[in-house]
Amino acid sequence: MNTVKQQQGKVSREIRGSVFLIGLDRPHKRNAFDSHMIHDLSWALTEYDENPALRCAVLFAHGEHFTAGLDLIELQPKLADGVFNFTDDLVNPWGTVGRQRSKPLITAIQGYCYTAGIELMLNSDIVIAHAESQFAQIEVQRGIMPFGGATARFVQAAGWVKAMRYLLTGDFFDSATAYDMNLITEVVHDEISPLQRALELAQSIASAAPLAVQATLQSAQCAFLNSPEMAFAQLQNQLTPLLNSADAKEGAFAMLERRKPKFSGQ
Numbered sequence: 001m002n003t004v005k006q007q008q009g010k011v012s013r014e015i016r017g018s019v020f021l022i023g024l025d026r027p028h029k030r031n032a033f034d035s036h037m038i039h040d041l042s043w044a045l046t047e048y049d050e051n052p053a054l055r056c057a058v059l060f061a062h063g064e065h066f067t068a069g070l071d072l073i074e075l076q077p078k079l080a081d082g083v084f085n086f087t088d089d090l091v092n093p094w095g096t097v098g099r100q101r102s103k104p105l106i107t108a109i110q111g112y113c114y115t116a117g118i119e120l121m122l123n124s125d126i127v128i129a130h131a132e133s134q135f136a137q138i139e140v141q142r143g144i145m146p147f148g149g150a151t152a153r154f155v156q157a158a159g160w161v162k163a164m165r166y167l168l169t170g171d172f173f174d175s176a177t178a179y180d181m182n183l184i185t186e187v188v189h190d191e192i193s194p195l196q197r198a199l200e201l202a203q204s205i206a207s208a209a210p211l212a213v214q215a216t217l218q219s220a221q222c223a224f225l226n227s228p229e230m231a232f233a234q235l236q237n238q239l240t241p242l243l244n245s246a247d248a249k250e251g252a253f254a255m256l257e258r259r260k261p262k263f264s265g266q
Contacts, residue, residue: 010040012062013047018055018206019199020048027063032071033116038093045091049102052265055206055213056104058198059124065111066133067120072142094148095123100221102214104205108194109133109184118183119148122157125217126201127184128194133175135183141170156224157182209247209263215239 012023022044024031031037048057061067086098094116095101107121109129114136121127137154139146146154146167155163158181166173178184188197205213215238223231242248246266254261 010037011044013044015054016199017203018053019202020051020054020057021199022048022057022059024059024061024067027061027065029071030065030068030112031061031063032068034071034074041093042086042090045093045101045105046089046099049091054103055208055210055265056106056202058106058108058195058202059120060108060195060198061110063111066109066113067117068112069115069117069138093123094119096147096149102218103210104202104213104217106198106202106205108198110194115139115146116148118154119146119150122153122183123149126198128186128188128197128201129175129178129184130194131175131187131189133178134172135174135178136170136172137166138170140168154183207260207263209242209245209251209261210265211245211247212242215242 012025014021086092088099091101092098105124106126107124175187247263
């Protein structure tokens, strides 16, 4: 275990093998996002994306709650100036504009997961939530609208009528409802924490061929954000480098030799 960087009150970083743990670390404010935590999360995801030794990241939260959403008292004067407008230099945690993440991200949820927290998990690839977690897309009750992707991704995941039930009311819902609406991947109970389960899945992803994982993710993102036709048109260009990679040869030899493959990312 090697801790790379930790900043109390913002976002922690920790490396475990080839897995990167990113922790929301403002528990005294229920991990509500101020401009500083938004910026630090963006930096953490950029560090992950640019480190070839890291193959999967897990986003979690310190304390009892994932996030109470946005710290509107701190953010209100800054929203009009585009605090969520990210440049191409930094990964946008919400994936709405600017630089997109290119490697897998798993999100572990406990306690409150409100507004920007829902939009964060909707922009990750796998979501694990505790059975007692509570969700709300409450922006309309605060005089604003969701602007971190929920107006598109919530609807894509849940379907129009189920999404509008919560987007237009701001009502709370539980993990079972979130699972029914395809917002989360798995619901866990007290025998295992969301973070423990997320780490299990991260290790499984990290053991796979990293170039193949990234190409698979890129193709799925293209189909989801653009169109299946655009993704299909790019398939051969994505596949050819993989067929010529050392990892493809290692995968074939490992199958013939009936052993676990050891992928190098080359």
